[in-house]
Amino acid sequence: MSRAALTHPVDGRFGAFGGQYVPETLMSALGELEDMWHEAKADPQFQLELAGHRRAFIGRPTPIYAATRLSEHFGGTHIHFKREDLCHTGAHKLNNAVGQALLALRMGKRRIIAETGAGQHGVATATVCARFGLECTVYMGTEDMHRQSMNVRRMKLLGAEVVEVKSGSKTLKDATTEAIRDWVTNVRTTHYIIGSVVGPHPYPEMVRDLQRVIGDEAREQYLSLDGKLPDVVVACVGGGSNAIGIFTAFLDDRDVALVGVEAAGRGVKTGEHAASLVGGRPGVLHGTYSYVLQDGDGQILPTHSISAGLDYPGVGPEHAFLHETERVEYVAVTDKDALAAFKLCTRLEGIMPALEPAHAIHHAGVIARELGPGGSILVCLSGRGDKDMDSVDAE
Amino acid sequence: MPSEAGRAQGAVSSASRLENALRAKDDLKLVAYMMAGHPNKRRSIEVGKRLAGSGIAALEIGIPHSDPLADGSVIQHAGQVALEHGMTVSGALGVAQAVAAEGVPVVLMTYINPVLSYDPRRFAAEASQAGVAGVIVPDLPIEEAEPVTGWFRAAALETIFMVAPTTPPDRITSICSHSSGFVYCVTVTGITGARKELPEGMPELLREVRKRTQLPVAAGFGISRPEHMKSLRGGADAAVVGSAIVEAIERGGDAVALVKELLKACR
Numbered sequence: 011m012s013r014a015a016l017t018h019p020v021d022g023r024f025g026a027f028g029g030q031y032v033p034e035t036l037m038s039a040l041g042e043l044e045d046m047w048h049e050a051k052a053d054p055q056f057q058l059e060l061a062g063h064r065r066a067f068i069g070r071p072t073p074i075y076a077a078t079r080l081s082e083h084f085g086g087t088h089i090h091f092k093r094e095d096l097c098h099t100g101a102h103k104l105n106n107a108v109g110q111a112l113l114a115l116r117m118g119k120r121r122i123i124a125e126t127g128a129g130q131h132g133v134a135t136a137t138v139c140a141r142f143g144l145e146c147t148v149y150m151g152t153e154d155m156h157r158q159s160m161n162v163r164r165m166k167l168l169g170a171e172v173v174e175v176k177s178g179s180k181t182l183k184d185a186t187t188e189a190i191r192d193w194v195t196n197v198r199t200t201h202y203i204i205g206s207v208v209g210p211h212p213y214p215e216m217v218r219d220l221q222r223v224i225g226d227e228a229r230e231q232y233l234s235l236d237g238k239l240p241d242v243v244v245a246c247v248g249g250g251s252n253a254i255g256i257f258t259a260f261l262d263d264r265d266v267a268l269v270g271v272e273a274a275g276r277g278v279k280t281g282e283h284a285a286s287l288v289g290g291r292p293g294v295l296h297g298t299y300s301y302v303l304q305d306g307d308g309q310i311l312p313t314h315s316i317s318a319g320l321d322y323p324g325v326g327p328e329h330a331f332l333h334e335t336e337r338v339e340y341v342a343v344t345d346k347d348a349l350a351a352f353k354l355c356t357r358l359e360g361i362m363p364a365l366e367p368a369h370a371i372h373h374a375g376v377i378a379r380e381l382g383p384g385g386s387i388l389v390c391l392s393g394r395g396d397k398d399m400d401s402v403d404a405e
Numbered sequence: 406m407p408s409e410a411g412r413a414q415g416a417v418s419s420a421s422r423l424e425n426a427l428r429a430k431d432d433l434k435l436v437a438y439m440m441a442g443h444p445n446k447r448r449s450i451e452v453g454k455r456l457a458g459s460g461i462a463a464l465e466i467g468i469p470h471s472d473p474l475a476d477g478s479v480i481q482h483a484g485q486v487a488l489e490h491g492m493t494v495s496g497a498l499g500v501a502q503a504v505a506a507e508g509v510p511v512v513l514m515t516y517i518n519p520v521l522s523y524d525p526r527r528f529a530a531e532a533s534q535a536g537v538a539g540v541i542v543p544d545l546p547i548e549e550a551e552p553v554t555g556w557f558r559a560a561a562l563e564t565i566f567m568v569a570p571t572t573p574p575d576r577i578t579s580i581c582s583h584s585s586g587f588v589y590c591v592t593v594t595g596i597t598g599a600r601k602e603l604p605e606g607m608p609e610l611l612r613e614v615r616k617r618t619q620l621p622v623a624a625g626f627g628i629s630r631p632e633h634m635k636s637l638r639g640g641a642d643a644a645v646v647g648s649a650i651v652e653a654i655e656r657g658g659d660a661v662a663l664v665k666e667l668l669k670a671c672r
Contacts, residue, residue: 031517031544033475035569035594038576177481178471187472194475195595197571294518295472297544307493308522309471 022211027327030210032297039197044212063108071227072096079358084375086383091391092228101393102252103134109220111138114201121145121200125189127182128319129161131205136170146170149188151180154318179312182322186296206249207326210297214326221255229259242267245390246370248320250329252392271373273315274342284313285342286325287333295324316345317365343369364393423538423563423586426462426510427621429642433671434462438647440483441466441500442492452659453504459664468497468515475543477598479648494523498535505536514541525553529560539563539586547583570594581618590614591626599629599648611640631670
């Protein structure tokens with residue numbers, strides 16, 4: 011079987027992973043969503059409209075950028091950034107939100123719900139709802155509302171209702187659970203814009219299709235710049251949408267190593283982390299079978315990461331598949347190292363990365379020291395760091 | 406449509422204990438729900454035993470899960486309390502065993518991940534050993550079910566699937582054919598939790614389900630009041646009452662008074 015065939019879900023699954031573990035109430039909506047997505051994807055009119063919004067609203071294509079001083083600092087390997095931080099609203103999240111909003115309009119659903127951790131997906135969703143005149147409710151954990159208060163203010167200004175989620179660990183996991191319960195209740199009128207490549211089929215596939223523009227652009231840009239592909243592509247992984255977005259274009263390039271970087275928090279051995287692939291085992295969370303952080307009895311564990319966007323006990327099922335087939339290597343980086351990389355990148359490049367891709371930047375440094383001069387690394391700089399000022403100051 | 410034919414065909418196999426317990430005979434059967442380990446293990450066994458003798462047709466016992474997608478705030482909270490007091494899958498099977506010994510048919514209700522984590526084969530064997538009659542897994546739709554329900558069948562456990570107001574007719578047929586014991590008809594588009602009024606489309610949905618199965622049909626979600634019982638009589642074989650009972654247990658009671666009041670309206 012070719013690589014391309016392997017990464018296309020069969021019956022909603024990537025190998026053993028994926029599926030639709032949801033209450034019966036949602037099953038027909040998921041079926042409708044799958045049909046509508048395949049229809050829209052094949053419709054030139056839809057693609058044309060999406061391309062227009064990507065250009066004029068999101069600001070695509072985003073550039074790739076040679077991080078020369080960082081390269082020098084890490085021993086001479088060429089490090090490039092794919093600048094998703096330059097997307098409108100400051101992260102790759104808008105790529106997905108715009109596509110799904112167009113789909114909601116096509117389905118005639120005028121109410122949108124979303125979950126958010128760092129607030130970037132919430133802001134992206136509130137933004138497209140303002141742009142297309144849709145009603146918007148965003149679920150967000152109490153703890154995340156504190157550490158990402160600027161994004162809460164942005165969402166409210168954009169006209170979204172932000173619902174505080176006080177249950178469980180009060181972070182992204184609980185916000186997602188609440189959003190799914192809302193969807194179960196209002197499924198006839200509401201479209202749920204999931205922010206990552208997680209959730210029941212067809213979400214992991216659909217969000218991947220909408221995010222793969224990152225890698226499609228980057229691969230072409232890199233080739234025209236350097237005449238060859240990078241040795242390594244590195245991206246951070248929470249649910250994993252920016253990583254799938256950049257990896258997809260390179261899956262067939264067997265000489266390009268792909269590395270996903272999870273959040274090790276205070277260290278994977280301490281139990282206070284969010285590294286589902288490095289430190290978890292297979293299970294079902296939020297409608298999909300993938301790697302999950304859980305106790306011996308199948309209860310989902312609380313997580314910790316300095317970065318709200320990575321603070322999630324699950325990961326997309328396609329990542330679980332890429333992990334098991336070893337096409338992608340997954341590692342974990344601590345809060346401390348991510349914070350140092352945040353500061354280093356800000357000082358050396360004049361680019362303040364979000365704490366999420368700061369994990370990837372740290373690991374790019376580790377790889378760069380191994381590769382030495384002549385090596386080349388492409389990092390997905392998934393978002394900008396203004397939102398993290400309070401977290402960084404607090405450390 | 407396989408209406409009468411379908412019912413007749415099902416009659417060939419002998420009806421199970423759960424089926425017999427839930428089939429209405431000029432009345433409406435009542436199924437109560439409680440959470441294992443809520444408010445703690447000892448107390449939940451006491452409450453379960455009292456409910457077992459209160460005149461209900463069957464008792465659903467919830468196994469708590471950290472992320473209950475199909476449940477409203479009352480049952481979610483009960484699950485949190487149970488988990489905080491150390492309830493486990495194994496502990497819940499112990500609660501089920503103690504309550505099933507009273508003679509009431511016990512149906513376990515939990516989510517797929519605790520079952521997968523425990524190992525479906527072991528879960529089925531131990532549930533059967535505990536005297537459990539059937540299992541409901543609300544986040545396990547028929548498409549994903551077989552690897553798990555095969556073990557339930559092998560252990561002589563019934564698997565109860567849910568029909569929702571959003572389920573199209575041909576899918577209702579398919580869900581009915583996958584179910585055993587009874588068919589669970591979710592009356593509201595939403596999660597569990599008491600509501601004032603039942604939705605308008607409910608009688609049609611119950612009719613659509615009954616047309617397609619010989620099994621008893623139980624209505625659940627949102628049902629909590631005597632007037633709900635009255636409106637379900639004739640339309641459903643049984644009514645499942647969950648959140649209202651869990652709330653009574655949360656307040657320190659055993660919910661028997663509520664059950665008696667509801668039962669009056671069932672006859």
